[in-house]
Amino acid sequence: METKSPIRCIVKLGGAAITCKNEFEKINEANLVTVSSQLREAMMFGSSSGSVLEMDWSKRPGVSETPKKVDDFKEQQQGLDYNSFVVIHGAGSFGHFQASKSGVHKGGLNQPLVKAGFVATRISVTSLNLEIVRALAREGIPSVAMSPFSCGWSTRDRNIASADVSTVVEALDSGFVPVLHGDAVLDESLGCTILSGDVIISHLAAHLKPQFVVFLTDVFGVYDRPPTEPNAVLLREIAVREDGKWSVVNPTFQDSDTKVETSVASHDTTGGMETKISEAATIAKLGIDVYIVKAATEHSLTALSGKLRDKIPEDWLGTVIRYVP
Amino acid sequence: METKSPIRCIVKLGGAAITCKNEFEKINEANLVTVSSQLREAMMFGSSSGSVLEMDWSKRPGVSETPKKVDDFKEQQQGLDYNSFVVIHGAGSFGHFQASKSGVHKGGLNQPLVKAGFVATRISVTSLNLEIVRALAREGIPSVAMSPFSCGWSTRDRNIASADVSTVVEALDSGFVPVLHGDAVLDESLGCTILSGDVIISHLAAHLKPQFVVFLTDVFGVYDRPPTEPNAVLLREIAVREDGKWSVVNPTFQDSDTKVETSVASHDTTGGMETKISEAATIAKLGIDVYIVKAATEHSLTALSGKLRDKIPEDWLGTVIRYVP
Numbered sequence: 001m002e003t004k005s006p007i008r009c010i011v012k013l014g015g016a017a018i019t020c021k022n023e024f025e026k027i028n029e030a031n032l033v034t035v036s037s038q039l040r041e042a043m044m045f046g047s048s049s050g051s052v053l054e055m056d057w058s059k060r061p062g063v064s065e066t067p068k069k070v071d072d073f074k075e076q077q078q079g080l081d082y083n084s085f086v087v088i089h090g091a092g093s094f095g096h097f098q099a100s101k102s103g104v105h106k107g108g109l110n111q112p113l114v115k116a117g118f119v120a121t122r123i124s125v126t127s128l129n130l131e132i133v134r135a136l137a138r139e140g141i142p143s144v145a146m147s148p149f150s151c152g153w154s155t156r157d158r159n160i161a162s163a164d165v166s167t168v169v170e171a172l173d174s175g176f177v178p179v180l181h182g183d184a185v186l187d188e189s190l191g192c193t194i195l196s197g198d199v200i201i202s203h204l205a206a207h208l209k210p211q212f213v214v215f216l217t218d219v220f221g222v223y224d225r226p227p228t229e230p231n232a233v234l235l236r237e238i239a240v241r242e243d244g245k246w247s248v249v250n251p252t253f254q255d256s257d258t259k260v261e262t263s264v265a266s267h268d269t270t271g272g273m274e275t276k277i278s279e280a281a282t283i284a285k286l287g288i289d290v291y292i293v294k295a296a297t298e299h300s301l302t303a304l305s306g307k308l309r310d311k312i313p314e315d316w317l318g319t320v321i322r323y324v325p
Numbered sequence: 326m327e328t329k330s331p332i333r334c335i336v337k338l339g340g341a342a343i344t345c346k347n348e349f350e351k352i353n354e355a356n357l358v359t360v361s362s363q364l365r366e367a368m369m370f371g372s373s374s375g376s377v378l379e380m381d382w383s384k385r386p387g388v389s390e391t392p393k394k395v396d397d398f399k400e401q402q403q404g405l406d407y408n409s410f411v412v413i414h415g416a417g418s419f420g421h422f423q424a425s426k427s428g429v430h431k432g433g434l435n436q437p438l439v440k441a442g443f444v445a446t447r448i449s450v451t452s453l454n455l456e457i458v459r460a461l462a463r464e465g466i467p468s469v470a471m472s473p474f475s476c477g478w479s480t481r482d483r484n485i486a487s488a489d490v491s492t493v494v495e496a497l498d499s500g501f502v503p504v505l506h507g508d509a510v511l512d513e514s515l516g517c518t519i520l521s522g523d524v525i526i527s528h529l530a531a532h533l534k535p536q537f538v539v540f541l542t543d544v545f546g547v548y549d550r551p552p553t554e555p556n557a558v559l560l561r562e563i564a565v566r567e568d569g570k571w572s573v574v575n576p577t578f579q580d581s582d583t584k585v586e587t588s589v590a591s592h593d594t595t596g597g598m599e600t601k602i603s604e605a606a607t608i609a610k611l612g613i614d615v616y617i618v619k620a621a622t623e624h625s626l627t628a629l630s631g632k633l634r635d636k637i638p639e640d641w642l643g644t645v646i647r648y649v650p
Contacts, residue, residue: 025384053437055444057423058452059350061386070426073438098382101395109499112378113398119467119501120382123459126470127383130455134448142444145451150475152492167477174434174511176444186499 001166004173007210008083011039011304012201013132015092016218017295025094025124032135034296035216040139042304043082043177055137084172086204087136087143087179090197094128095121099184099194105158107190118192121184122149129181136177144176148183148195155195156188163200165207172208180204198279205283213283214303215276216295221319222277224248234317238277239324240284246277246321280321293318326491329498332535333408336364336629337526338457340417341543342620350419350449357460359621360541365464367629368407368502380462409497411529412461412468412504415522419453420446424509424519430483432515443517446509447474454506461502469501473508473520480520481513488525490532497533505529523604530608538608539628540601541620546644547602549573559642563602564649565609571602571646605646618643 013035020026040052053072091099099105102117109115129145136143146168153163171178182197205213223232237250280290291303299317302308312320338360345351365377378397416424424430427442434440454470461468471493478488496503507522530538548557562575605615616628624642627633637645 053441055441056448057426057445058449070438073427073441101382102398113395115467115500116378116380116398119380119462119469122469123381123455123462124383126455126458130448130451133451137444137448142440144444144447144474145472146475147470147472149469150471150492152476152489152495154495164477167475170477170479170511174516175440186495191499 001169001207003084003169003208005084007172007208008085008306009042009212009214009304010086010088010201010204010208010210011214012197012216013087013089014215014217014295015090015094015197017092017216018089018132019092019094019128021093021218023093024097025127027128027131031296032132035300036135036139036141038296038301038304039085039087039136040141041301042306043085043141052138052140055140055142056134058134082142082175082177085177086168086172086208086210087132087177088197088200088204089128089132089179089181091125091128091182095125095182098124104184104192105194107187107192109191114192118184121194122147125181125183129179132181133179136179142176143179144171146171146178146180148180148200149185153183153195154186154188155190155193157190158187158193160195160199160203161188163203165204168204169208198276202279202282205288206286209286210288212289212291212306212309213280214300215280215290215292216300217292218295220294220297220299220317221292235319237312238281238319238321240281240321242325244281244285246281246284249324277321284321284323287323290321291318292321326494326532328409328494328533330409332497332533333410333631334367334537334539334629335411335413335526335529335533335535336539337522337541338412338414339540339542339620340415340419340522342417342541343414343457344417344419344453346418346543348418349422350452352453352456356621357457360625361460361464361466363621363626363629364410364412364461365466366626367631368410368466377463377465380465380467381459383459385459407467407500407502410502411493411497411533411535412457412502413522413525413529414453414457414504414506416450416453416507420450420507423449429509429517430519432512432517434516439517443509446519447472450506450508454504457506458504461504467501468504469496471496471503471505473505473525474510478508478520479511479513480515480518482515483512483518485520485524485528486513488528490529493529494533523601527604527607530613531611534611535613537614537616537631537634538605539625540605540615540617541625542617543620545619545622545624545642546617560644562637563606563644563646565606565646567650569606569610571606571609574649602646609646609648612648615646616643617646 018032098120102113104117133143133145168178185195187193219227222235225232235248239249240246284290293300293303343357423445427438429442458468458470493503510520512518544552547560550557560573564574565571609615618625618628
């Protein structure tokens with residue numbers, strides 16, 4: 001099922017970028033506001049002018065009420081045209097505690113702890129999802145929550161078994177921005193498991209064929225070793241070949257590509273960057289550029305705006321993963 | 326698509342029963358706690374003993390944290406058997422403001438106000454949904470949120486066009502309690518509209534064939550005139566005939582049935598009771614008993630426990646709507 005208009009971008013809001021990693025169920029409000037504002041600018045064809053039409057008319061704790069935002073729309077007669085975006089977010093400090101304590105990813109719904117963990121995980125991640133939908137709506141982005149579990153998505157041995165994208169497509173065709181997230185789902189063989197945001201992105205990218213995919217993280221991109229280490233080098237451009245293998249083309253290293261791949265893999269346990277590159281490479285192989293960039297920076301705005309498709313500016317910081325036939 | 330085991334009950338938590346009608350987006354906490362506790366008792370085969378295994382492990386504003394509820398499950402080796410329930414809730418003081426200000430029910434997504442209202446309505450009703458799922462989970466009920474919009478349900482001219490129940494069935498078969506709600510949905514001809522909780526109940530009742538349906542409201546049941554009027558009489562038993570027409574069989578009135586129907590209809594603008602009876606009659610015609618009862622009372626517990634199926638106690642207050650061939 002294809003959308004009426006082409007999809008511009010699928011963007012992943014990394015859990016580390018929008019939550020405070022080390023504080024239980026705490027949103028990084030400053031980052032979330034900036035990310036939402038940048039998304040709005042990127043969706044509105046790069047224009048940051050015009051008044052923001054707030055679409056969250058609900059009460060907020062600590063904010064005085066009387067929602068009179070409705071009046072703003074009276075002057076707004078024309079429909080707004082948006083670039084089509086899909087947003088997917090990770091869990092960060094939401095959901096992980098509940099999932100890991102109960103072992104939801106391993107399945108076994110007949111155990112009370114696993115069943116309770118499934119319920120508790122969904123409560124936590126849908127709480128975060130609601131806050132992200134609200135933050136986007138406050139920036140005038142017509143965001144709608146779509147939980148994979150509610151969409152009826154399920155897995156078999158942790159791989160996607162059924163994930164009909166038609167509901168997402170219909171929401172896009174109606175001019176909305178679907179907001180999905182990593183979720184606890186039913187698994188045909190295990191009973192249940194966790195469907196990660198990254199797997200959802202690969203699935204949606206394959207079906208929706210966006211022009212590009214952006215991963216917003218809490219570091220500047222992919223490095224050749226943990227970015228906290230001295231002398232860590234940012235990998236600015238990675239080329240994915242026909243056979244799916246990838247190599248770093250910028251910066252150029254004196255040693256062979258193999259050397260770099262190994263050094264990346266060697267710290268995989270600390271950051272999962274090898275996994276991240278592999279998944280990004282799968283998307284890139286479809287001919288879709290992937291940008292991995294630090295959230296809430298000028299570099300993320302450049303990436304979201306699609307400007308990197310033509311030329312990567314010298315002063316842009318981030319990692320581009322691109323298919324080179 | 327049918328569930329593996331028969332469904333015990335579909336219960337509607339009326340918006341007026343679980344929210345404070347006249348206060349914007351305010352939950353009736355006391356009622357919600359009692360309703361959740363009664364649901365637990367009814368699901369656990371009427372047993373109120375045993376420790377409650379909390380399934381909401383998330384932070385709560387104003388409640389001190391350190392979630393250590395996980396330890397409770399270590400002693401609990403056996404899976405718990407539940408009667409299968411489906412919960413649907415209304416909006417009450419959530420969603421109505423957003424929907425009525427924007428005219429979401431009339432459609433027209435090309436108007437910015439309607440599109441914004443769609444987003445705002447969904448934010449409001451999913452906020453309520455999350456709180457209800459959490460309240461149920463705190464009572465040890467394995468509740469899972471299922472928003473009709475996310476489920477891909479849609480309408481055509483406000484009637485259900487597509488509402489696949491397979492996701493609900495799979496959740497039930499996995500031992501969960503799906504929690505649905507009235508929602509803003511896409512409409513094939515209007516663009517969008519509101520799908521009400523009552524329409525969802527009729528749809529699910531027809532497909533899932535529960536043993537009985539309970540409507541929890543803020544009055545004791547259906548009266549022959551607005552319940553605030555002096556001399557208002559509670560209609561205790563309504564019989565639905567083969568042709569779909571209904572009449573009051575208890576209490577017996579001196580005048581004809583027609584008289585009662587008219588007097589009920591005459592105050593329809595104030596309470597929508599005529600509509601409520603008509604919809605309940607549609608369900609009853611399927612051979613499914615419908616109980617309309619005041620939430621958080623001994624009478625609601627009796628209804629939820631299924632005890633009314635055999636015999637209606639003399640001292641039970643509420644309205645039974647039943648098919649009499």
